[in-house]
Amino acid sequence: MQKKWWHGKVAYQIYPKSFYDTNGDGIGDLRGIIEKLDYLKELGVDIVWISPCFCSPLADQGYDISDYYNIDPRFGTLADMDELIAEAKKRDMYIVLDLVVNHCSDEHEWFQKALADPDGPYGKYFYIEECKDGKLPCNWRSYFGGPVWEKIPGTDKYYLHVFHKKQPDLNWENPEVRHEIYKMINWWLDRGVAGFRIDAIINIKKALPFKDYPVDREDGLSSIHYMLEDAQGVLDFLHEMADNTFKPHNAFSVGEVFNEKQEELPDFIGDNGCFSTMFDFNETIFGGSPKGWYDSRLITPDDFKHCCFESQRKVENIGFLSNIIENHDEPRGVSRYIPEGDCCETSKKMLGTISFMLKGLPFLYQGQELGMENLTFTSIDEVDDISTLDEYQVALDAGLSPEEALKTVNRLSRDNARTPFQWNDSENAGFTSGTPWLRVNPNYTKINAAEQTQREDSVLNYYKKLTALRKNPQYADTIVYGDLEPVWEDCHNLMAFYRRGSQQTLLVIANYQKQPQTVTLDAPYKKVLLNNLGQLAAEGTQLHLEGYQAVVLEL
Template sequence: MAWWQKATVYQIYPRSFQDSNGDGIGDINGIIQRLDYLQNLGIELIWLTPMYVSPGRDNGYDIADYYHIDPIFGDLTDFERLLNEAHKRGIKIMMDMVVNHTSNQHHWFQESLKGKDNPYHDFYLWRDPVDGQAPNNWLSKFSGSAWEYVPALDQYYLHLYEKSMPDLNWRNEHLRAEIFKMMQFWADLGIDGLRLDVINNISKDKHFPNDTFQTPSDDGRNFYTNGPHVHEYIHEMYEKVFGPNQFVTVGELSSTPIDEAIRYTNPAREELSMAFTFHHVKVDYTGGKKWTLGAYRLSDLKRILSDWQTGMAAGGGWNALFWANHDQPRAISRFLDDGQYRDQSAKLLALVEFGLQGTPYIYQGEEIAMKNANFTAIDQYQDAESINAYHQMLSDGIDEALAIKILQQKSRENCRIPMQWDQTAHHGFTTGTPWLMPVVHDNYSVATKIHEPSSVFAFYQKLVQMRKTMPILIEGDYQLFEPEDEAVYTYQRHLDTETIRVMANFTGQTQVRTMPNVKEVLMDNYEQPQFDGQQITLRPYEAIMMRV
């Protein structure tokens, strides 16, 4: 059993975690200030979203210099101090790395613009026009064509994301060598692993065929997601960097089926440690489309989670477990109740997640039940994806009020408001003006919740410790009960002679179900479970873990 299989990861979005100098932007020294808090929570690994030099078109995922920390966060000396202070506390550091694309401000791309004979030109995916048009009909994830025309070269470059983020050409062996050299630089500094952004998109079909657009997902991804050489490239990363440095790695694998995720994460293949997949957080996409006011069916959510539990285990793969991250809305606002039953909802999600097989991730603020930003006007948003989607919705005939409601439900900026540390101005995040302003002053914060014995924080603490000491949660078989039950999610884990059952009521109504033969209640998000003979009564958003 690898150490990271029983560890808990805490994701930090540095810009919104803790500001130490009053400029309104979180920074490295702010993270250092909060390491004791994270040690108290019990986490063993921090995932840091990008802090490299960047123009910030995609909040750091558009990297202009892989070798330096953006001055808004600090410098390399600060980062080395963070590594040392984290390691002193038994906490490892996993950096976010983007190697599908760079910023157009990166030295490589600036050189590539100088001419087709420039050696850096082939570091990117340039193509000549076809009949005076873009090379194909692929769409950008940020709306519009995935191709940008450069008149001086009479060529288009590919950008699967924002047009200021050109895609790299992984067929070029010199590019790959530069990437591996850069990764080794960070390994030499002492980092413990990498989270690899959109890593399954790095290999494109060299013929760049048109997509069919028969379904919402036919936008080009059929020819670059899990592309023809992606496993070769990642195995090469493993041989050159991951293996020799004993890295823990997680790949962001959107639109990836189970059999492919197994190939990425089965240890025998020497690729990645674990897989981030997103099928369960697309369960409220109406007709497969994100920018809709969607609802979800619990049976669909259970089916997706269960398929990944049994499928990955059968193939020797490993899941990264999560409900939210910097790209997803807060789960309590999305799936449950962030009002009257806010604490119960947060605990339910924690218990369901930590009972599954995989490595659990806590996104900053989940441990104090932070909820969606709930912005009410487009000028409150800074996220390019959300702003582009808003204008696209308006051009598609959706009225402004509905477009805002859809953003309130689906925008990734919902989870990017600053961390809530106390009840002072701006929740103790900064002495200045936050880069992203919350709409209202929420009465939930670390200071008001951390000392309560029944707090969400204490609930997470206990779950984190259970993962370290209960092999059944790591190695146990998974079984789903009552798959068509639209109110209660019931599943079981079994290892040798031990069996644990989880029951979670995803509704605001009391539910009565048949009670298993309970030996011991391990966790419950209410004071006392309600058993009556052969029945268990689950109160609104109640979740219980039992040894049976």
């Protein structure tokens, strides 16, 4: 594997609307990120991915971009972004932006021109079809529910949107569209951005000509995933994009990739792949159901273990994964992956240990380092997320009561990760002096950065130990590049693996349950590098692990 500048780094995702508000309007902003760069530096963060802060009507919280070249006034100005890039650089940190190019906003200049003249040049920037008698070109269901086709008022024409109707899909088959996208990417890279997280990118390739797929719900529509499995040629677009943008700049790129095929992995993340890395979503998609969230299965500790190891085996000797516990599209990881009733600081640290010690690039999501938890919504009226609102309706349509439907969406709602960051125990968790755009989790008086900064055994300070271990020159080569080898894989609620480097072998052991558990090593260990509890009970080669105890040993 070719060594890259980003391999030994630690990455952190910021959802700017909920991070830190400096002007009291209830919405986080770029100046808030600037003010908190030292907090991130102390945490051990190198790469900062900022979710969309471009001009947007916020139909999908910024993933509907109306101007790729400007910052939305809610978040600040282009000058603020330039300052953020410069301040990050002073601290040897890198700013990564969100690249949303499967679709734009219906308020983008290109789409407005397409509406004015659907048969003109800008009409070809999108998928616009004439539909006689209302017969749609295909029966695909959008990610947020309903058909992917929306009528252009006053015409017989419809445009395609695989997400929200205010997010028309860009036509990547049109070379003019691709040229405009590459020009925009290079404009940002030349401005000092270190790279991009690439949103929903598999969707840019449609299976054409349009056709129906099997109906899988009572709405008479078909999951978009059938089409994606059928589509061919997305890698041609992605390699062209990389060759024209990322590679000349030696930029970092991380893909949001679903539906990848095993034989395609070298093309995605190999030495000559189109992306630097891609996220591991094996755990997040586990238990999903085509019927909807209400029919999904809970993930057990053994399921989580098998998902992680399956991903590691898939990319072995091919490239780097980006490992996550949560992000802006998922609920809080500690509420999802720790069995109900067992969520505590010890189990939160255990989950962090597993994530950081897997091979790949560790991505923290804001608040993960504090062990922030899901918010319990008492009414659907408290929900902002369009995906959650759709899944609530799907549950009702399936016959669930409003109470049952709310409980279902509570568990998986994207709003769980979007509640304001909990800085301290003052009003609104120190996030804003105004009214926060989304309700603050009431547990902020107990879970907040100020309290955890001061307490040596906090989750925050444990994450600082994790980042420090990853960067420790004595162990960095093994942690970053060493092979990963599962051990005791069939042991119930135990997750353990070796990290084998050229100079040393480390052993990571996590007792993924409340009850104590004993393991026997092949030989005595040399040193305890990390332990989420105060001590480790050992008798010779036997280790007696407390509930949710996690250790990293040098052998």
